[in-house]
Amino acid sequence: MKLDVEVLRYLSKDDFRVLTAVEMGMRNHEIVPAELIDRIASLKHGGTYKVLKNLLKHKLVHHDSSKYDGFRLTYLGYDFLAIKTLVNRGVISSVGRKLGTGKESDIYEVASEDGTVLAMKLHRLGRVSFRAVKSKRDYLRHRSSFNWLYLSRLAALKEFAFMKALEEHGFPVPNAVDCNRHCVIMSLVQGYPLVQVKELQNPETIFETVLGVIVRLAEHGLIHCDFNEFNIMIDDDEKVTVIDFPQMVSVSHRNAQMYFDRDVECIFKFFQKRFNLSFQVSTDDNEGSDADTDETGWPSFSSISKSSGFLDKELAASGFSRKDQEDIEKFIEEDIDDTDSDREESEDKQFVESTEANVKGLSSLHLEEQEEQTSNSDEDGVEVKQRSCEAGQ
Ligand code: ADP
Ligand code: MG
Structure with missing residues (x-):
């Protein structure tokens, strides 16, 4: 398809x-x-x-x-509605090759009217975790309206709001351009996911930069929750860009410490394994007793979160409401216990197949003018599946 x-x-x-x-x-x-x-x-x-x-x-x-x-x-129908709206808005004018297939997204190269090449992320919530989505229907029984469209739309909305806020606060993230339905338009990162990088000129510097982002995020009140080699992009100049934000949580989340530790651990493990970095673990009682750092000398979560927290509140006041965030977090919480790695394929094969995309070349989209109809769903309840750092190992 x-x-x-x-x-x-x-x-x-x-x-x-x-x-x-x-x-x-x-x-x-x-x-x-x-x-x-x-x-x-x-x-x-x-x-x-x-x-x-x-x-x-x-x-x-x-x-x-x-x-x-x-x-x-079908997802394809939803894709068309989003693409058409974005074309009508003048945000994009052509769709090109596929850049990547995430677990719950498809990413394409797109071009704006002035020829700028951008990235388009189409969220596909429920593609991998359709079983999990289904199991959540109990929770949502009071709402007959729950469906994957809404989940994907909410994930895109969250990603867009977070990316924009992070960019405004100087984080190395793509430029958030626009968002419609389950689709986010952002700047194209000229680089590769860290997982594909076999060699680095300065692995120590990259390591510190990357870990520095986790710490700075926490200082701003946020935890990425899927901070790993798949979501860190490196360009030829070894510049770091962090992507993939639908699962972020506030440091006030009750599992914040665990999410934070997991993000940090992922980075330590990856750099150790891939670039043979060794980390000195302090055994000196005097040094190690500093409550503001952990045994590796990095700031501890408790010390950071003490002084943190405004961006999470700012975001709650933005397009992505506190209610949306609470709903998403509810699902993240439930999913964290779902360690079943052999995730069932969607039961509805056609549902999935209709999303299999394969774009040939750049095709311009000169579409008939049409009044923009947006889909402002008001349903409750969403799920954003938690992607753990173990996912790709
Ligand atoms: P998922 O949530 O499905 O994991 P990601 O946002 O991590 O989706 O994107 C999946 C892949 O698509 C990435 O690993 C990367 O290769 C590519 N990608 C995502 N965003 C961009 C971008 N802005 N520029 C270039 N490539 C991107
Ligand atoms: Mg990803």
Whole structure:
């Protein structure tokens, strides 16, 4: 299944109207009854069913008639809605090659109207942890509206808000450009994930920089929670950029110490193994008794968190609300005990397959003008799966 953005050009206003109607219906229905789609879309000249057939042909919706005649968006359908909105806003004008496939995202090269190449991250919550998402439905039973669209949208919103705030506070993160639905547009990092780097000119310097970021984050009231060699990018000049923020938590989180220690440990272990760095562990009682440092001489979490905490509060006041954060953290907490490494594949294969994307070349997207319809879901409850540092080892 390809993310064939060419198809976008051939989709009419009605196609998008009906696709948006399916999206709206999914606020309250996992499978949206065909009649409801027809009612929401209220096409001037009718023909919703014909349009749905066309959307089905392009795998933008999935047909389900097990309980009633209904449809739901596929990831591809959701991708198209987000891409079209961003094109209409003038943020991007073409989609290029795939840069990476994360566990719960796909990253593409995109270009803006002036030719600047950017990165587009499409969140795919539930792709790997679909089982986990399903198990959370108990928790969300009171809301029939829970679905992967909402989870992915919330993850993107969080990532965008955090990236922007971190950038404003001078952290080495990509420039957060825009966000719509499950899609985040950011600057392209000209580098490689640290996991792919076999040699460094200055491993000690990089190590200190990277660990310094963890400490500075905590001083600002935040913990990355997935700080590892997959989420640290290094360019040819050995400049560090940190990516991937949907799982960040505040230092006031009750498991903060554990998350912080895990991030630090990941970095120590990786640099030890990959670059043979050795760390002097202080055994001197006098030196080691300094409560502000741990046995390796790095500031301890307790000393940092004492003096920290404003960015987490600032973020709570931004587009990503305290309620959103609380919801996400609830799920992170539950997932931390979910150590089952052999994560089940999605039970709904087609659901996953529809997301398999393969973009050929750069294709410009000159789309018909269409009024922007945003999907402001008001559902409660989300899940962001915790990615532990062990994940890639
Ligand atoms: P996930 O949350 O799925 O792990 P990431 O944000 O870590 O997604 O991105 C997955 C991969 O995509 C990264 O390892 C990296 O190779 C690539 N990538 C992500 N963001 C960028 C970017 N801004 N510029 C260049 N490559 C990126
Ligand atoms: Mg990642």
